[in-house]
Amino acid sequence: MNSSPTPRTDNVQMTMYYDGIGIIAVCKNDLDFFEYSINLGKNMVQESRQKGDSEKLATDIKKEMDAYSQILKTMSPNTHPTQNHFEQMIKYIPTVEDKNRNFKYFTGLWVSNISALLELGVIQHDSNNGPLTIRKFNV
Secondary structure, eight states: OOOOOOOOEEEEEEEEEETTEEEEEOSHHHHHHHHHHHHHHHHHHHHHHHHTOHHHHHHHHHHHHHHHHHHHHHHSSSSOOOHHHHHHHHTTOTTOSOTTOOHHHHHHHHHHHHHHHHHHTSSOSSSSSEEEEEEEEEO
């Protein structure tokens, strides 16, 4: 019997959580953007440590992320917020100066902030915070 290996496609999705609220990346471009944003967060921490102001960075980002979480949970108290909830929130948050920024901009901010908080040890990677990667293999 001659059997050849079955080709497999590796589908990956990642969700970046803060306080149980996640933004998901499902395509290669989204995953690349998440990786870029994660590295941006790590670089922010590295620069703040070199300047000696990592505690301020930690406090500022945590305050900002707590505000986002509170707003989103108020907007969608019984279910996970949708992309529409995130887009509505962007128009009203004081930390985003350009209200015409889109969801992708906010996604980068969300992911880089979580990455920085993890790097600073402010939050721990657990079921409510940090990345969750799911791989599905199609046979």
